[in-house]
Amino acid sequence: MYSYPTTLDTVSKVVSAFMVGLCIFLLFMVFSNITKGNQGVAPTLTVSLVSALLLATTLYCYFNMPRAITTGPEKITIETKAKALLIYYNDIRSIRKANDGEMSGVVRTFGNGGCFGYTGLYYNKALGSMRWYCTQRKNYIIIEKNDGKRLVVTCDDPNGFLGDANLKALVAK
Numbered sequence: 001m002y003s004y005p006t007t008l009d010t011v012s013k014v015v016s017a018f019m020v021g022l023c024i025f026l027l028f029m030v031f032s033n034i035t036k037g038n039q040g041v042a043p044t045l046t047v048s049l050v051s052a053l054l055l056a057t058t059l060y061c062y063f064n065m066p067r068a069i070t071t072g073p074e075k076i077t078i079e080t081k082a083k084a085l086l087i088y089y090n091d092i093r094s095i096r097k098a099n100d101g102e103m104s105g106v107v108r109t110f111g112n113g114g115c116f117g118y119t120g121l122y123y124n125k126a127l128g129s130m131r132w133y134c135t136q137r138k139n140y141i142i143i144e145k146n147d148g149k150r151l152v153v154t155c156d157d158p159n160g161f162l163g164d165a166n167l168k169a170l171v172a173k
Contacts (some may be wrong), residue, residue, distance in 0.1 A: 001070060001071065001072045001073070002071055002164055003069070003070045004068060004070070004071075004090065004155040004156065004157050004161045005011060005067075005068050005070045005081075005155065005156050005157075006067060006068055006069060006117075006134075006135040006153075006155050007044070007134065007135060007136070007156055008065075008116070008117060008135045008136070008137075009083040009092070009136040009137055009159065011114055011137065012115075012116065012117055012118070012135060012136070014118050015113075015114035015115050016061075016114070018060060019054070019058045019061075019106065019115045022054065023051070023054055023055045023058055024063060025048065026051035026054060026055075027051055027055070028045060029047055029051070029151060030047050030048050030051050033118050037050055037124075040072035042044060045165070046104050050137045058113075058115060058116075060116070061112050061115040062081070062116045062127065063080065063082040063117070064080050064081075064082050064112075064116075064119055064158060065068065065081070065116035065117045065119070065136055066078050066079070066080055066117060066133045066134070066153065067079045067080060067081065067152075069154075069155050069161060070157050071152055071161065071164045071165050071168055072086075072144070072168075073168060073171075074088060074089060075087060075088045075089060075165045076089070076092075076117065076143070078133050078153060085133065087143060087145070087151065089169040091145050091146055091147070092126055092143060092144070092145055092146070092169055093144045093145060093146050094142075094143075094144045095141065095143050095144075095165050095166055096114070096130050096141070096142055096144075096162070097140070097142075097158060097159075097162060097165065098142055098152070101134045102125070102126050102127065102140075103140050103152075104124070104144075104154070105124045105125060106123070106124045106163070107122065107123050108120065108121075108122050109121045109122060109123050109129070117133075117134060117135040118134040118135070118137070119132055119133055119134070120132060120151070127150055128150070129149075129150070130142075130149075130150040130151065130152050131149070131151050132151075132152045132153075133151065133153045133154075134152060134153060134154040135151070135154055136148070136154040137156045139153055139155065139156070139158040140153075140154060140158075141153050141155070141158055141161065141162060
């Protein structure tokens, strides 16, 4: 079993830091408005709801950020703080690096575009719908499953991961 770390790229670090800072600022505003008591109920309630929603979204992104990708004898595991995603080699059609230009024109259809990574549903004309578990906007690895679904992952050592995962997939099948 070997673990391949996934580190955030610069854009994701900046977006994540901004989101955390904004959460802290809004929470400070809520508590200062409550303690002063000179604001009306509506502004305090609005700021409180926006702060709670932003905090919940930021925490969701943090707990679902890919931490590492592990290759075991029977499966690939995408590790997050919330829940590990298991991908069994028997369910995989192919694992490959994205070709040059293959990831251009990607549109986020329902996902996270930089706060603690790039996760969720994405689409482009070349690949169609895909689910991303990425922390970088490079080193893309495409996992095509037997059911036609595509997963896109990134790690710091894509060549090492590809060699290890493809070898273990051959042995497992």
